[in-house]
Amino acid sequence: MANYDFPQDLRYSREDEWVRTEGERVTIGVTDYAQQQLGDIVFVELPEVGRTFEKGEPFGVIESVKAVSDLFAPISGEVKEINPALAEAPESVNEDCYGEGWMIVIVPADSTEVSALLDAGAYAQHVESRTD
Amino acid sequence: MSDLLETPLTALHRDAGARMVPFAGYAMPVQYHSIIDEHRSAREGAALFDVSHMGQVHLRGPSAIADAERLVTCPVASLAVGQVRYGCLCNDDGGVVDDVTVYRLADDVIFFCVNAANIAKDAAWIRDHASPDTIVEDRSDATALIAIQGPEAMTALQGLAGEGALGIRRFRFATRELAGHEVLVSNTGYTGSAGFELYCAPEAAPTLWSGLCKAGGSPAGLGARDTLRLEAALPLYGHELDDTTSPLEARLDRFVKLEQGGFIGAEAIARRREAGHPRLLAGFQLLGRGIARADHPIAEGDREVGIVTSGAPSPTLGKSIGLGYVPPALAEPGARFDVLVRGRPVAAQVVKTPFYRKTRSA
Secondary structure: OOOOOOOOOOEEOOOOEEEEEEOOEEEEEEOHHHHHHHOOEEEEEOOOOOOEEOOOOEEEEEEEOOOEEEEEOOOOEEEEEEOHHHHOOOOHHHHOOOOOOOOEEEEEOOOHHHHOOEOHHHHHHHHHHHOO | OOOOEOOOOHHHHHHOOOEEEEEOOEEEEEEOOOHHHHHHHHHHOOEEEEOOOOEEEEEEOOOHHHHHHHHEOOOOOOOOOOEEEEEEEEOOOOOEEEEEEEEEEEOOEEEEEEOHHHHHHHHHHHHHHOOOOOEEEEOHHHOEEEEEEOOOHHHHHHHHHOOOOOOOOOOEEEEEEEOOEEEEEEOOOOOOOOEEEEEEOHHHHHHHHHHHHHOOOEEOOHHHHHHHHHHOOOOOEOOOEOOOOOOOOOOOHHHOOOOOOOOOOHHHHHHHHHHOOOOEEEEEEEOOOOOOOOOOEEEEOOEEEEEEEEEEEEOOOOEEEEEEEEOHHHOOOOOEEEEEEOOEEEEEEEOOOOOOOOOOOO
């Protein structure tokens, strides 16, 4: 199995998004596993600030050279910020998926949804269960 | 993926960490590490592709050349032994059964290199239309195929060939000993870069592959092969071509011997041209942000007028490019339309193809 980095201080969805909580703000991106699976990322489509999403709803699209994938909201809430740099530099999702490659900041509608997400260990198991 | 066929190189691909995907019934490497890096190696270095899944159908006998002449859109009898041409097998309606390369192996022996997904269909079509005294043999399982493409391809190949010059011009082929094996070396490719395609026995393929890797070839997957052929505006069967599409709609005019005639589909192709093609293939680049993908609608104003057949970000040009069928009035360079990317109109402009053309020295 390939080597993946799943930081301990983050929470994870089964659809391969990570969330980082800082007070009221929850930052969301895709995991190291997701970016490795996708390969070279060439396009990221993000929602407008102010839009609200239900948990599990597609909030954007990520495209590699060959594939198009939906991004699913790991929690419900309102978009407060999007990463403007991804328009010009989508490859930062490959290079630094937990840093420069962040996607959106949401203010959660229900903070218990965050604690219901997977921790790093459970997510690693979830990834392993899907690979050879 | 256990039901999938394997090539003689599948184990090597897995060992190299390639991501394997199902393609035309085979488990094939779509990428090793990065499609973009693999694409660049075919433009700047030497990319190695396993295309052993492709098929080879041989025709042998006194009528083989005349049969082939009737089967494909390109001239065959004028091929010298050791020469290869691109053409299409067409049906009676002028639709494309497959697009193929035609190799003249000897005075009375020809083989077609055909798309993997069409091997059974092509072999049946060829048998049905060959003379009774022509021996038609599907040698796909007995043939491995490795492509080495890029400006450094010749150097890498020379490394395995030893002293003597390869001396094989573009669209010519000859048998050479490479890494101790007899290999049919063809100066052809599907990338828009200089390069060679190497036909060999399945048992020779692993040594040849490893030797080419050591000589500077870098493995590349089907993902890069697709973006490379798109930059070169080379059609892919199932996308730009199918059983209903005339090769002229796909702008393959120079591979169709319409004046000479005498091939299956010739009358229909001429008739369809006379009647006026309702659609023509056009190469476009997106002016707005986004990536066109196969099956995205093409619209003029509120009206859907066409469809994207292939689209991708072009690693060499840094632009979002594509091919699609549009009404003739929208098919010439400078024409503008929208591509509906997930329903969102993105402006596009028709440009000259190929999108990428290698410089003379490369």
